Amino acid sequence: MGRSPCCDKVGLKKGPWTPEEDQKLLAYIEEHGHGSWRALPAKAGLQRCGKSCRLRWTNYLRPDIKRGKFSLQEEQTIIQLHALLGNRWSAIATHLPKRTDNEIKNYWNTHLKKRLAKMGIDPVTHKPKNDTLLSSDGQSKNAANLSHMAQWESARLEAEARLPQRSVDVLKAWNGGWSKSSEGNIGNGLNTTGIGGDHLESPTSTLTFSENAPPPIMNSSGIGGDNSIPMIELVETSGSSETGIIKGEHDWKTLGNSSHHHHHMPENSVSFTSSLHHPDMTISMEGPWSPESLRLNSSHIHAGNVVEEGFTNLLLSDSGDRLSDSGKESDNSGGSGSDYYEDNKNYWNSILNLVNSSPTDSPMF
DNA sequence: AATCCGAGCAACCGCAGCGGT
DNA sequence: TACCGCTGCGGTTGCTCGGAT
Numbered sequence: 001m002g003r004s005p006c007c008d009k010v011g012l013k014k015g016p017w018t019p020e021e022d023q024k025l026l027a028y029i030e031e032h033g034h035g036s037w038r039a040l041p042a043k044a045g046l047q048r049c050g051k052s053c054r055l056r057w058t059n060y061l062r063p064d065i066k067r068g069k070f071s072l073q074e075e076q077t078i079i080q081l082h083a084l085l086g087n088r089w090s091a092i093a094t095h096l097p098k099r100t101d102n103e104i105k106n107y108w109n110t111h112l113k114k115r116l117a118k119m120g121i122d123p124v125t126h127k128p129k130n131d132t133l134l135s136s137d138g139q140s141k142n143a144a145n146l147s148h149m150a151q152w153e154s155a156r157l158e159a160e161a162r163l164p165q166r167s168v169d170v171l172k173a174w175n176g177g178w179s180k181s182s183e184g185n186i187g188n189g190l191n192t193t194g195i196g197g198d199h200l201e202s203p204t205s206t207l208t209f210s211e212n213a214p215p216p217i218m219n220s221s222g223i224g225g226d227n228s229i230p231m232i233e234l235v236e237t238s239g240s241s242e243t244g245i246i247k248g249e250h251d252w253k254t255l256g257n258s259s260h261h262h263h264h265m266p267e268n269s270v271s272f273t274s275s276l277h278h279p280d281m282t283i284s285m286e287g288p289w290s291p292e293s294l295r296l297n298s299s300h301i302h303a304g305n306v307v308e309e310g311f312t313n314l315l316l317s318d319s320g321d322r323l324s325d326s327g328k329e330s331d332n333s334g335g336s337g338s339d340y341y342e343d344n345k346n347y348w349n350s351i352l353n354l355v356n357s358s359p360t361d362s363p364m365f
Numbered sequence: 366a367a368t369c370c371g372a373g374c375a376a377c378c379g380c381a382g383c384g385g386t
Numbered sequence: 387t388a389c390c391g392c393t394g395c396g397g398t399t400g401c402t403c404g405g406a407t
Contacts, residue, residue: 055375090396103374
């Protein structure tokens with residue numbers, strides 16, 4: 001794989017951009033669009049490599065960038081998403097209006113990480129550090145720390161409650177082909193690079209899930225091995241209540257490739273909302289659990305990205321591929337499958353307990 | 366006033382992945 | 387299938403600025 005030599009070329013300027021350079025770049029892109037970044041500098045009369053131009057544009061010159069202090073809401077969003085996604089800044093950036101991944105990354109590293117550390121929360125795992133909260137006999141050290149913990153967990157709950165593990169499992173199954181991640185972050189098969197591109201900027205998403213069990217698990221090859229989610233249709237509604245309903249045989253078999261197993265979906269209900277550039281996309285699922293019955297409702301949304309983005313939101317999981325063909329959990333992360341489910345259960349129970357015993361809107365930051 | 370030092374942030378670097386040939 | 391070009395991403399660097407000494 002040939003490395004792009006653009007930045008190695010001699011004679012190309014590096015370092016801070018001058019206002020003149022900014023002006024040239026801005027003027028060129030406004031008139032022609034960026035097209036090929038590699039070719040752009042010469043056309044725009046810039047002594048820069050294309051990479052540098054792209055970076056300058058995406059991180060600074062783009063007209064839709066908001067600069068300045070992060071709001072409380074933005075901070076919480078970053079923290080919550082970081083708890084789910086880890087250092088996937090570009091994915092996090094798609095949830096913050098007009099913020100760039102670079103800015104979010106910097107903000108995390110310079111502000112939020114330190115703040116969490118101060119609170120005794122491990123900024124990597126987003127869990128309270130043992131030595132901070134517990135003494136050797138497991139008793140809490142002091143009430144302040146416990147309060148921090150409760151507040152933090154409460155905020156974390158907000159994020160994670162939007163993403164029940166089982167829904168993640170379902171979507172993993174839908175998507176199929178999850179890869180393992182050495183760092184414990186997701187390695188899903190979805191292409192996220194199209195998210196947050198020129199047409200999609202600031203989704204915030206929630207997922208709600210009924211108490212009933214979600215569908216059984218697909219095999220690992222899943223549906224749509226090309227990472228698409230072909231069973232979903234997006235209907236442009238422009239604010240009307242009109243929705244497109246896709247109905248068909250309530251049988252997964254009709255949707256995927258012929259190799260996967262036949263599973264019937266139990267009754268279930270899913271509601272997914274996402275606010276994008278022009279928010280309020282709603283995906284709701286009613287009746288028999290089957291992707292055919294997904295009902296999508298959106299307005300002013302770049303349709304191609306919406307579906308992908310929406311499901312990427314659902315795929316925010318730190319678990320790897322734990323699903324097997326038969327729907328049982330499989331073990332490929334070092335622990336047994338039952339350990340995983342036990343841990344998961346305990347985890348959710350602890351979060352729910354914390355939330356039940358603490359104010360939901362307690363100011364943390 | 367000069368120097369030091371840390372925080373904040375813009376920009377760079379290298380890698381991975383994708384599409385085209 | 388292998389190679390190449392290109393883009394995007396995340397980690398890191400290094401410059402700037404402001405506060406402390």
